[in-house]
Amino acid sequence: MGALIISLDFELNWGVHDVYTIEEYGANILGARLAIPQILQLFLKYDIHATWAIVGMLYCKDKQELLSYLNTIDIPYDNTAFNPVQNFSKVGDNETLDPYHFGNSLISMIRETPNQEIGTHTFTHYYCLETGQSIEHFEKDLEAVSSLGDKVTSLVFPRNQVNPDYLLVCKELGLEAYRGNEKSWVYRSYTSKTNTRLKRLCRLVDAYINITGHHTYSLKDIETVPIANIPSSRFLRPYNKRWNILEQLRLRRIKNGLTKAAKKNELYHLWWHPHNFGKNTKENLEFLEEILKHINYLTKKYNFQSMHMRDVTEVLKIIT
Numbered sequence: 001m002g003a004l005i006i007s008l009d010f011e012l013n014w015g016v017h018d019v020y021t022i023e024e025y026g027a028n029i030l031g032a033r034l035a036i037p038q039i040l041q042l043f044l045k046y047d048i049h050a051t052w053a054i055v056g057m058l059y060c061k062d063k064q065e066l067l068s069y070l071n072t073i074d075i076p077y078d079n080t081a082f083n084p085v086q087n088f089s090k091v092g093d094n095e096t097l098d099p100y101h102f103g104n105s106l107i108s109m110i111r112e113t114p115n116q117e118i119g120t121h122t123f124t125h126y127y128c129l130e131t132g133q134s135i136e137h138f139e140k141d142l143e144a145v146s147s148l149g150d151k152v153t154s155l156v157f158p159r160n161q162v163n164p165d166y167l168l169v170c171k172e173l174g175l176e177a178y179r180g181n182e183k184s185w186v187y188r189s190y191t192s193k194t195n196t197r198l199k200r201l202c203r204l205v206d207a208y209i210n211i212t213g214h215h216t217y218s219l220k221d222i223e224t225v226p227i228a229n230i231p232s233s234r235f236l237r238p239y240n241k242r243w244n245i246l247e248q249l250r251l252r253r254i255k256n257g258l259t260k261a262a263k264k265n266e267l268y269h270l271w272w273h274p275h276n277f278g279k280n281t282k283e284n285l286e287f288l289e290e291i292l293k294h295i296n297y298l299t300k301k302y303n304f305q306s307m308h309m310r311d312v313t314e315v316l317k318i319i320t
């Protein structure tokens with residue numbers, strides 16, 4: 001059985017608070033809020049299953065609740081900018097007053113859309129490979145996730161910082177799957193020190209021209225211990241106006257990977273952030289729809305499926 005797996009890292013400003021100011025990136029965050037209902041509409045139209053890996057802080061109803069959580073999870077990163085508390089002076093009182101840091105209304109919208117899985121992107125957008133933090137801080141973070149009310153079984157590590165030593169704790173707290181990285185050195189180790197300019201350049205080129213392969217895989221090759229690794233095949237980069245001419249190459253690269261997966265009964269895992277659609281939203285949605293039309297075609301021709309991460313976990317339970 002072949003399938004497209006989709007996962008989205010839903011974080012609003014919590015994914016970038018240490019990288020950009022609101023002045024620099026705020027428009028993308030507000031744009032993400034407008035893009036999410038439209039992405040859900042497309043998923044509904046094409047019968048798409050997707051995992052929404054949500055930053056736990058977005059669930060908080062107000063600043064007071066957020067602060068009470070953060071008081072219990074103080075993470076001593078060497079680089080203090082990673083700690084969300086550092087950003088606290090910029091956080092408003094609630095979602096109405098501060099659409100950058102709260103997201104309850106959007107979480108409800110996702111929950112109410114059929115075939116959408118609520119997963120986690122940790123509570124604090126936690127960096128599992130950065131120095132200063134350790135497993136006990138991570139455990140506290142995941143305990144906060146457990147208290148939010150949604151039963152989550154799928155995890156996406158923030159900045160794709162997969163820490164194999166933390167997987168047992170994930171299992172103990174009820175998680176059953178995570179999104180691993182592509183098997184190529186350019187997609188390995190995303191810490192602030194090891195994510196070099198060369199790797200970033202290679203990843204950029206690889207979005208248009210096949211230099212590292214399609215990263216498709218079969219169900220039987222999925223590692224299941226201690227929890228299932230459902231690796232990424234491709235990051236869906238945002239539309240680039242300057243390189244409009246290359247957009248067809250980017251689309252062809254993804255379609256070729258999907259066709260290969262469908263023909264060989266393999267899985268293809270595509271992921272992005274809603275804020276990647278926050279600018280040039282129309283072009284990004286059109287691009288996504290081209291992919292979904294191709295899925296439609298592959299479904300008819302090869303019985304290709306659409307799955308979220310929990311669907312995969314459930315199938316793995318049956319076959320292993």
Ligand SMILES: [Zn+2]
Nearest residue numbers: 009015158159
């Ligand atoms: Zn993230």
